[in-house]
Amino acid sequence: MTNKIGAKQWYLENFKIFESKLNGESESSFHKVRHGALRKLQELEFPTVKNEEWKYTNVKPVLNQNFTPAANLKFKTDNSILKQEYLFEGFDHHLIVFVNGLFNPELSNIGRLPQGVIVDNLKSTIKNRPELVEKFLHRSKIITAFDALNALYAYDGLFIFIPEGKALVKPIHVMYINGDNETNVLSQPKNTIIAESNSQVSVITNYVGTGSKNYFSNIVTEVFTDANAVVDLYKIQNEKTDSFHIERTEIHQKKESVFSHFNISFGGALIRNDINSTLDDEFCECNFNGLYLANDKQHVDNHTFVDHATPNCLSNELYKGILDDESHGVFNGKILVRKDAQKTNAYQSNKTVLMSKKATIDTKPQLEIYADDVKCSHGATVGHLDDTAFFYIRSRGVPSSIAKSMLIRAFVSDVIEKVKIESLKEKLNHMIFEHLNREEI
Amino acid sequence: MLSIKELKAQVEGKDILKGLNLEVKAGEVHAIMGPNGSGKSTLANVLAGNEGYEVTGGEVIFENKNLLEMDPEDRAREGLFLAFQYPIEIPGISNSTFLKTAINEIRKYKGLPEIAAKEFLVLMREKAKILGMDDNLISRSVNTGFSGGEKKRNEIFQLLMLNPKLAILDETDSGLDIDALRIVSNGVNEFRSRDNSVIVVTHYQRLLDYIVPDFVHVLYKGKIIKSGGKELALELEEKGYDWVKNSELTAASV
Numbered sequence: 001m002t003n004k005i006g007a008k009q010w011y012l013e014n015f016k017i018f019e020s021k022l023n024g025e026s027e028s029s030f031h032k033v034r035h036g037a038l039r040k041l042q043e044l045e046f047p048t049v050k051n052e053e054w055k056y057t058n059v060k061p062v063l064n065q066n067f068t069p070a071a072n073l074k075f076k077t078d079n080s081i082l083k084q085e086y087l088f089e090g091f092d093h094h095l096i097v098f099v100n101g102l103f104n105p106e107l108s109n110i111g112r113l114p115q116g117v118i119v120d121n122l123k124s125t126i127k128n129r130p131e132l133v134e135k136f137l138h139r140s141k142i143i144t145a146f147d148a149l150n151a152l153y154a155y156d157g158l159f160i161f162i163p164e165g166k167a168l169v170k171p172i173h174v175m176y177i178n179g180d181n182e183t184n185v186l187s188q189p190k191n192t193i194i195a196e197s198n199s200q201v202s203v204i205t206n207y208v209g210t211g212s213k214n215y216f217s218n219i220v221t222e223v224f225t226d227a228n229a230v231v232d233l234y235k236i237q238n239e240k241t242d243s244f245h246i247e248r249t250e251i252h253q254k255k256e257s258v259f260s261h262f263n264i265s266f267g268g269a270l271i272r273n274d275i276n277s278t279l280d281d282e283f284c285e286c287n288f289n290g291l292y293l294a295n296d297k298q299h300v301d302n303h304t305f306v307d308h309a310t311p312n313c314l315s316n317e318l319y320k321g322i323l324d325d326e327s328h329g330v331f332n333g334k335i336l337v338r339k340d341a342q343k344t345n346a347y348q349s350n351k352t353v354l355m356s357k358k359a360t361i362d363t364k365p366q367l368e369i370y371a372d373d374v375k376c377s378h379g380a381t382v383g384h385l386d387d388t389a390f391f392y393i394r395s396r397g398v399p400s401s402i403a404k405s406m407l408i409r410a411f412v413s414d415v416i417e418k419v420k421i422e423s424l425k426e427k428l429n430h431m432i433f434e435h436l437n438r439e440e441i
Numbered sequence: 442m443l444s445i446k447e448l449k450a451q452v453e454g455k456d457i458l459k460g461l462n463l464e465v466k467a468g469e470v471h472a473i474m475g476p477n478g479s480g481k482s483t484l485a486n487v488l489a490g491n492e493g494y495e496v497t498g499g500e501v502i503f504e505n506k507n508l509l510e511m512d513p514e515d516r517a518r519e520g521l522f523l524a525f526q527y528p529i530e531i532p533g534i535s536n537s538t539f540l541k542t543a544i545n546e547i548r549k550y551k552g553l554p555e556i557a558a559k560e561f562l563v564l565m566r567e568k569a570k571i572l573g574m575d576d577n578l579i580s581r582s583v584n585t586g587f588s589g590g591e592k593k594r595n596e597i598f599q600l601l602m603l604n605p606k607l608a609i610l611d612e613t614d615s616g617l618d619i620d621a622l623r624i625v626s627n628g629v630n631e632f633r634s635r636d637n638s639v640i641v642v643t644h645y646q647r648l649l650d651y652i653v654p655d656f657v658h659v660l661y662k663g664k665i666i667k668s669g670g671k672e673l674a675l676e677l678e679e680k681g682y683d684w685v686k687n688s689e690l691t692a693a694s695v
Contacts, residue, residue: 386529387492387493388529389529389531391490391491391493391513392525392528392529392531393529393531393539394490394512394513394514394517395489395490395491395513395514395516395517395522395525396514396517396539396543396599397514397517397518397543397544397550397603398542398543398546399514399546400514402542403514406531406534406539406542407531409533409534410530410531410532410533410534412533413532413533413582414532416533417533441534441538441542
């Protein structure tokens with residue numbers, strides 16, 4: 001369907017349909033959040049390349065199509081939609097499944113949870129634990145029109161709550177299956193992960209695509225890491241190659257908390273990630289690990305921001321990419337060290353390998369330091385696979401195709417090595433070769 | 442086994458090899474010595490097929506085949522092995538995966554089935570023992586985080602695992618202490634046989650105390666200017682490279 005009325009108008013009009021279907025829920029306090037978003041979306045325009053933050057990412061293709069918000073649709077649920085190959089194996093986990101951003105209880109297998117732990121969907125949580133929703137979700141920031149769009153239709157999504165002192169032993173495996181055979185769907189999960197003090201949780205999110213129609217995933221994820229909490233968040237983005245994926249992840253870190261993010265990007269026509277962490281308190285540790293692979297004419301844009309607002313924090317960022325064919329990558333990594341943030345350690349590195357002459361990357365590491373007693377470094381390199389290493393491997397009788405695969409694996413190894421779940425490492429290596437159409441090693 | 446005739450090669454447009462001749466027969470060990478910049482490493486790299494080096498003339502016949510027409514991987518499959526002066530680190534690929542891939546590719550080329558897992562393991566243990574490497578080193582990523590000595594040792598380990606016909610050692614002795622030198626030489630001597638040949642490229646005579654050559658050649662300005670037996674190496678050590686340079690000049694002026 002081509003866009004006849006403009007994206008903003010289309011989404012504002014669809015909101016009337018959405019609202020009419022809410023029934024009693026429109027009386028809930030959460031509905032105020034949506035109305036706040038409505039006013040915001042009326043004010044804001046979708047970003048253009050004139051906007052510095054969107055300079056290299058033209059969202060026109062996303063706006064030229066009318067996507068129907070999933071909450072306004074009735075889907076024929078087919079349980080075969082969850083394919084075995086989507087699931088990560090080799091470790092016990094709690095499985096929660098969302099289809100087009102809507103919780104699917106039949107496909108989920110959450111299992112037993114320790115007392116007080118919540119692994120649920122937003123819709124139920126609004127009903128069952130309104131005080132939690134009130135406390136954490138009413139203050140979500142809206143920066144872009146995409147954020148406003150997500151908040152406007154905020155209806156469902158992941159909701160995790162780990163109470164004080166609890167450690168969830170098994171990782172939570174979150175499957176997002178998007179797409180449909182009849183409609184161009186707008187899938188908008190609103191995800192929330194709350195780890196209270198001294199708690200621990202590992203969350204693996206996996207986005208996959210299905211159906212014949214292309215779709216748009218517009219996601220907002222918020223992570224609240226309280227004092228001493230340890231949170232690992234893995235994002236494996238493997239959407240359909242004709243579809244769009246925009247996500248903003250906001251992390252709020254309190255004293256001595258450790259947050260590790262893995263942003264592994266495989267598919268999609270246009271991918272944009274904004275990952276922002278605010279180190280709000282002393283002795284926090286924040287790790288951003290990223291891997292982006294693209295081929296054909298795919299576009300992948302990663303914007304990260306670490307705000308060192310307090311002293312004695314550590315941030316470590318490593319983003320690596322392999323771009324083939326005519327794909328385009330963007331990396332914009334900003335580190336802000338505020339005046340009071342003495343004894344900050346902040347490191348950032350971005351490395352990209354271009355596998356073809358037509359692949360391009362725009363990389364912009366930014367370091368802004370206002371404190372004087374800090375250790376910071378950043379750097380970006382763009383290059384090709386190492387010729388000498390290529391020769392070395394071939395000189396052992398290994399054909400050039402496998403030699404290339406070995407070099408790819410070598411290139412990504414320092415990111416993959418940081419993955420803490422052994423069988424996930426192997427799976428990711430497998431996905432890398434599959435995605436690049438290269439022989440696996 | 443190997444016949445090099447009038448070999449000429451360039452690196453980045455600069456002539457390095459200027460008509461080099463060398464005959465190596467099965468079972469022989471040849472040492473190629475020479476001062477820095479004489480073309481020793483270029484010779485080793487050209488023979489192994491490094492595309493950074495351009496052959497501009499001459500021919501190389503290896504086991505009755507035109508070596509210069511082959512890709513590096515085919516040269517290896519035909520039985521040529523280069524121990525690198527600066528071995529490359531390949532993080533994320535274990536020594537065992539690397540070697541198993543190489544062995545199976547070579548076997549495939551020869552029409553042989555893949556090596557059995559158990560046979561491979563036994564072979565690894567046997568060869569590692571010769572070089573005093575522990576099992577831990579085998580499971581580690583290729584050369585990653587290895588010391589200079591460990592890397593050189595790993596090259597010889599690969600040599601023993603792949604068991605080629607001709608081994609070219611490019612300055613394998615550089616940066617090795619005396620103990621490591623002994624271990625590495627011991628590995629090379631293990632490889633020596635009536636059917637296998639070795640070309641030892643070195644700046645110093647020291648290595649040749651342990652790997653005793655049948656022939657010593659002096660490479661200077663891209664040509665072999667003097668050949669002799671193992672005693673030539675000792676003479677060089679004693680008199681220095683100026684001696685051959687000068688004697689070459691004397692010979693030329695006569």
